[in-house]
Amino acid sequence: MEATATHLPQHPVATSVEPSIVNSSVKVLAESTDLKSVPSEFSFVNEPTGSNSDSIPIIDFTLFTSGNPDQMSKVIQELGKACEEWGFFVLVNHGIPETLIQGIIDAAKEFFDLPEDEKQNVSDPIKYGNGSVITTSNQKIFLWKDLLKFPLHPEFHCPVKPPNLREILFEYAERSRSIAKTLLQGLSENLGLEEGYMEEALKLDTSFQLFAANFYPPCPQPDQAIGLPPHTDYGLLTFLIHNGVPGLQIEYNGKWFNTNSPQNAILVNTADQLEIFSNGKYKSGKHRALVNKEATRISIVIANGPAADAIVSPASQLVQRDGRQLYRPMEYKEYMETQHNNRLNGKTNLELLRIIDS
Ligand SMILES: O=C(O)CCC(=O)C(=O)O
Numbered sequence: 001m002e003a004t005a006t007h008l009p010q011h012p013v014a015t016s017v018e019p020s021i022v023n024s025s026v027k028v029l030a031e032s033t034d035l036k037s038v039p040s041e042f043s044f045v046n047e048p049t050g051s052n053s054d055s056i057p058i059i060d061f062t063l064f065t066s067g068n069p070d071q072m073s074k075v076i077q078e079l080g081k082a083c084e085e086w087g088f089f090v091l092v093n094h095g096i097p098e099t100l101i102q103g104i105i106d107a108a109k110e111f112f113d114l115p116e117d118e119k120q121n122v123s124d125p126i127k128y129g130n131g132s133v134i135t136t137s138n139q140k141i142f143l144w145k146d147l148l149k150f151p152l153h154p155e156f157h158c159p160v161k162p163p164n165l166r167e168i169l170f171e172y173a174e175r176s177r178s179i180a181k182t183l184l185q186g187l188s189e190n191l192g193l194e195e196g197y198m199e200e201a202l203k204l205d206t207s208f209q210l211f212a213a214n215f216y217p218p219c220p221q222p223d224q225a226i227g228l229p230p231h232t233d234y235g236l237l238t239f240l241i242h243n244g245v246p247g248l249q250i251e252y253n254g255k256w257f258n259t260n261s262p263q264n265a266i267l268v269n270t271a272d273q274l275e276i277f278s279n280g281k282y283k284s285g286k287h288r289a290l291v292n293k294e295a296t297r298i299s300i301v302i303a304n305g306p307a308a309d310a311i312v313s314p315a316s317q318l319v320q321r322d323g324r325q326l327y328r329p330m331e332y333k334e335y336m337e338t339q340h341n342n343r344l345n346g347k348t349n350l351e352l353l354r355i356i357d358s
């Protein structure tokens with residue numbers, strides 16, 4: 001038996017995506033009626049229990065647009081606190097129609113239901129396949145999911161099938177960027193930064209936005225495989241919607257919590273570039289995705305980042321105020337590219353960039 005402690009945090013969008021192993025998607029593997037146990041390539045022993053909490057922050061997006069200064073300053077404070085303490089919040093009343101959210105989830109399901117050869121046919125930079133992670137003992141573990149991912153901004157990409165995906169995804173991507181922009185403006189104010197500083201430093205006009213759809217089929221032994229091991233995301237704010245099947249857990253004070261979100265909410269987590277930019281004030285929320293025996297889970301992730309060529313460092317004003325700089329700068333593109341390799345050194349990029357007092 002392997003200890004879960006040997007497995008390192010890993011970002012899904014940094015997860016290598018490769019053509020299927022044994023000529024099979026996890027979906028096809030899971031559909032085989034004689035599958036009673038998890039094949040050894042997927043073996044990831046884990047303790048899937050999590051607690052429920054009433055205190056997971058909920059942010060009402062209408063308060064940003066109410067025009068009422070008191071409500072606005074209250075919600076900005078709540079948002080800042082959520083990012084400082086949990087690195088995670090549930091965004092409600094965000095204005096994206098439920099039909100659009102449901103449409104994206106249905107279209108993603110349609111994609112995963114296509115014949116294997118059609119899915120394999122997507123062309124770069126669209127990637128489809130199995131996700132894998134590498135352990136500190138340099139062992140490759142396959143994740144219990146199929147994965148589709150591609151960039152949405154500054155260049156929009158989309159698979160040809162299903163044909164309705166392009167239009168709804170374009171709209172969802174735009175609306176997500178606009179919501180992310182409002183939230184980031186709120187956080188910039190909460191940090192006490194000059195207006196416009198964050199937009200310019202992170203080059204938000206050409207922000208890099210990435211789409212990932214995760215398809216987690218039922219698993220015969222949910223404690224012997226993992227959808228996604230504990231990790232933090234790269235980027236600024238990750239948005240997640242799902243098909244209603246539970247599986248996402250967040251870590252808070254060293255404990256795992258289930259995320260039970262109201263229908264149509266967006267689950268948002270603070271990601272690495274925001275922790276760096278805020279000089280450690282906001283915490284990149286650690287989370288994991290579990291699998292279950294009964295139902296397929298689909299999650300749709302939008303990673304809202306800085307521009308790929310932005311060199312992300314702690315905001316100078318914060319460094320001056322705090323009297324110390326907690327992270328070294330790194331170009332966002334390099335951060336994304338090296339996230340995967342660095343795991344072999346036993347550290348995440350965020351840890352490698354952290355400046356430790358000597
Ligand atoms: O599917 C989930 O709930 C988690 C996905 C995730 O963490 C990610 O894609 O970064």
Ligand SMILES: [Fe+2]
Pocket residue numbers: 011012231232233238287
């Ligand atoms: Fe994630």
